[in-house]
Amino acid sequence: MVYFIVGMVLFFGVHLVPNMGNVRNNLISKYGENGYAGAYALIALIGLVLYSIGYAKAEFVFIYEPSALIKQFTMVLMFFSIFFLVAMFAPNNIGQKVRHPMLIAVIIWGIAHCVANGDLWSLVFFFGFVVFSIFKIVSLNKRNKPPVKKSIPWRNDFIVFVIACVAYGVEAYFHQYISGMPVWYLFGA
Structure with missing residues (x-):
């Protein structure tokens, strides 16, 4: 501890x-x-x-058992988390509309892991990142003016989407080696 x-x-x-x-x-x-x-x-x-x-x-401290549907919804949330994370690193329209794509990615990631895990320390661990990211967004918005919008071709958004799809597949495959938990357990496999 x-x-x-x-x-x-x-x-x-x-x-x-x-x-x-x-x-x-x-x-x-x-x-x-x-x-x-x-x-x-x-x-x-x-x-x-x-x-x-x-x-x-x-130590594992059981709080609740997430339903199968909630666990599967986590996979959808994780795609959006990765999508916003990728949008952070390349010029695209999505990254311009969402002012802090990396922090939004962390919020979605934290929420996804909170709902998929029903133990105390998972909730504390992942929710800590959610609270921190929300605070950081508020703090950055107070400190910095919104950036000037630029004209960016829509093909950049498509490239971000393709990279996010690949990154999502890589993350799903390697998740078991990073966390010890394969993502396929969410589907009862």
């Missing part, structure tokens, strides 16, 4: 503390942009690893 708590505090703390007042600007002026970014990335990575290790080692 110590890994879980320390990891959670480090990961979410390094993302949230710089949003308080002038903390981010003060750290950048003291350590430089590269020093700040490097420390930020390292602390976030250590936090995520500890959070994940703590989650993997947490």
Whole structure:
């Protein structure tokens, strides 16, 4: 449980503390942009690893049994999560309409995993990312003006869709090696 708590505090703390007042600007002026970014990335990575290790080692505490339909709906949600994640990395119209596609992807991912898992620590783990992402969207929207919309050909959206389909298949295949749980269990296989 110590890994879980320390990891959670480090990961979410390094993302949230710089949003308080002038903390981010003060750290950048003291350590430089590269020093700040490097420390930020390292602390976030250590936090995520500890959070994940703590989650993997947490005792299973049953809360509810998700229905078969809900588990299958998770697969649909996960496609949208991957789709928005891909939209983050290429110029496309979807990424322009949805202001923070990566954070939307994390929210969908977290909700999908909350509904597909009925144990306490899954709910705490995944819902933590949902709450964090919502907070981050609100914070970023207050701090930054909406970007200027550019004219982007619709073929870029199609390319994002194709890449998302491929990434979805790869994620579905490798899920069992990452989490120990094959996604096919959602279909009773």
